[in-house]
Amino acid sequence: MRDIVLSAVNKFRQVENDFFLLDAGCGTGGVLARCDSVKACGFDISAEAISFCRMRNCNQVLQASICEIPFKNQCFDVVLSLDTLCCIDQKGNDRALTEIYRVLKPGGILILNLPAYQCLKGTHDRVVGTRHRYTTGELRQGLEKAGFSIAKITYRNMFLFPAIATKRLIDKKLPHKTKMEKSDLKAVPKVFNMLFSAILFIENIFLSHLSFPFGLSVFCIAHKKHGK
Numbered sequence: 001m002r003d004i005v006l007s008a009v010n011k012f013r014q015v016e017n018d019f020f021l022l023d024a025g026c027g028t029g030g031v032l033a034r035c036d037s038v039k040a041c042g043f044d045i046s047a048e049a050i051s052f053c054r055m056r057n058c059n060q061v062l063q064a065s066i067c068e069i070p071f072k073n074q075c076f077d078v079v080l081s082l083d084t085l086c087c088i089d090q091k092g093n094d095r096a097l098t099e100i101y102r103v104l105k106p107g108g109i110l111i112l113n114l115p116a117y118q119c120l121k122g123t124h125d126r127v128v129g130t131r132h133r134y135t136t137g138e139l140r141q142g143l144e145k146a147g148f149s150i151a152k153i154t155y156r157n158m159f160l161f162p163a164i165a166t167k168r169l170i171d172k173k174l175p176h177k178t179k180m181e182k183s184d185l186k187a188v189p190k191v192f193n194m195l196f197s198a199i200l201f202i203e204n205i206f207l208s209h210l211s212f213p214f215g216l217s218v219f220c221i222a223h224k225k226h227g228k
């Protein structure tokens with residue numbers, strides 16, 4: 001995800017050299033840390049996440065909500081929001097998109113990544129705080145309602161979709177073995193990590209030219225029109 005996001009940022013950078021980036025819902029600063037060559041800042045609602053950002057020397061961060069962004073109108077060229085809107089309810093989503101639109105400069109871009117398909121919502125989502133998983137259609141509708149025009153909208157993580165979706169659907173049918181719910185995230189042997197990274201790397205090459213009809217995530221680049 002970080003590769004595809006940073007490649008979209010770099011493409012924008014070829015057009016606008018001097019720009020200001022905001023990571024809305026920056027978490028522990030994984031993306032911000034890779035934006036060291038651009039003017040960037042971020043916020044997150046979690047004080048703990050913000051303290052992790054500071055531990056990795058991402059100091060341009062503050063604690064705030066995406067529904068009430070503490071910045072003036074039209075001050076950012078790029079806003080990223082990666083797997084964050086999914087943590088808030090529908091009303092919050094509408095409010096957040098309006099807020100992002102407000103802080104973007106005309107001609108600026110919003111880069112979004114969100115989990116796909118509500119029917120795949122499982123234990124992992126509950127543990128990490130995902131309230132909703134999206135379709136490209138509903139995300140498009142929400143963005144257009146807020147005033148954005150869509151430059152690209154696609155599913156991603158398609159090659160691994162059949163295996164992961166099957167596992168998710170089977171897990172949902174099985175009775176819970178323990179009371180303690182756990183995230184799906186765990187370290188895997190290096191060789192699997194390399195294999196899965198290679199699959200996603202190849203997908204990203206395809207995604208720079210085309211869109212996928214299904215996948216585990218939705219990825220979108222939207223513009224605030226000039227003169228708005």
Ligand SMILES: C[S@@+](CC[C@H](N)C(=O)[O-])C[C@H]1O[C@@H](n2cnc3c(N)ncnc32)[C@H](O)[C@@H]1O
Nearest residue numbers: 025026027044045046049065066082083084087
């Ligand atoms: C799945 S994490 C993604 C973090 C980061 N964007 C990344 O890609 O690594 C979701 C993040 O959204 C933050 N979040 C949830 N609700 C929020 C809100 N209303 N305003 C700002 N951040 C929020 C959480 O604290 C969490 O750090």
